[in-house]
Amino acid sequence: MVDVLVIGGGNAALCAALMAREAGASVLLLESAPREWRGGNSQHTRNLRCMHDAPQDVLVDAYPEEEYWQDLLKVTGGITNEPLARLAIRASSTCRPWMQKHGVRFQPPLSGALHVARTNAFFMGGGKALVNAYYRSAETLGVQIRYETPVDAIELDNGRFVAAHSGNQRFEARTCVLAAGGFESNREWLREAWGQNERGEWPADNFLIRGTRFNKGVLLKFMIDAGADPIGDPSQSHCVAIDARAPLYDGGICTRIDCVSLGVVVNRDAERFYDEGEDFWPKRYAIWGRLVAQQPGQIGYSIIDSKAIGRFMPPVFPGTRADTLPDLARALGLPVDAFMRTVDAYNAACQPGTFDHTTLDDCRTEGLAPPKTHWALPLDKPPFYGYALRPGITFTYLGLKVNDRAQVHFGGKPSDNLFVAGEMMAGNVLGKGYTAGVGMSIGTAFGRIAGTQAARAARGDTADSANTPAADAAGESTGAHRAEA
Structure with missing residues (x-):
């Protein structure tokens, strides 16, 4: 019997396994995917949102706790647990040295990527490199790893963990950390969560999955059915507008369309439906998947002209190109007359200003509904480009309720040996919305807490004042120091 069983193979699971092993525990990690697909959605990540009060190597200026909190508050619309959110925010300021000790390397943001040089630390080699570094470190430290071992049931005794089941295999442990992800690749559960709209459509049928195909939510559903306290809206998720030509699974970051704020977005009826220039793209990109999901046929079209080229990270697929706007509408299959009315009204509403995509500039529309509040330039320089958009689900927000010690709750009572981290509890902090890199902040903080x-x-x-959850998240537990000595 091992001391700690970790179920899952992504960032949160690996952080938990490493911290538990550093604290002297024997650890077994069960990953549902084959070795070549290990890492869950973490393999598709690029960065970590980091609080910092002064410049830190790859991070410029300062990004203090209160600004981070206000950014999170804005995107979630207040649907967040402030103490748990602040715990993750503070932990983000101190975790990088620990990450580097386990082989993670950082680099400045790539030119033209996102305007996040101040807020986000980028992984050298992306999420796949981070995952590989953590697995190497785990193997070196003696963490046992089993691939292709999806857990489908948990043995419980009055809220205490006893054993995990994977088919006919049974794994006993003194304690357990659940970090097996959400249900984003479970189409039937997505259909149930989103239901049927007023047009008789099932929106989830047109969703693409940006992340792993292995997150079916089997363990999450089992725990909720077993009486664990749930939290979050099953229809809420990290949902991004991605290229409609993206693969069904594992498209990752390269399928995202980042030119939304530089032009207009229309639905299949060639009508605009939201303010493309509401705020900086890293703070708003994750609302566009849900917005597109609410449109007829769950499809939208991002339209730009040649002035936008070079101002955004180009996606993996080239856009549809045309020398005139009517030709672009025809190429995209949009009603030409309606499209021209929309674009002409937008062009006429654009007010003179000083364009600057790195600031909330004064280029806006007037008398247009919905407005475009920043970066509004007429679409008048050929050639023109269009990208068809579909909702891309990254991870779902329905999860298990936790406290600051990452304990699973049953009827309001925390378990004394069952913990949860990552997507399976992110809904405590992310009730809705998203801002770039915050998922990795939550997974890293609560993975480290859960493992310790x-x-x-x-x-x-028993917990004492010297071993607080905040210290766990910062890698400052006595166990961690003993392991490092």
């Missing part, structure tokens, strides 16, 4: 707390519970230790 699980190791402590396996030893029979």
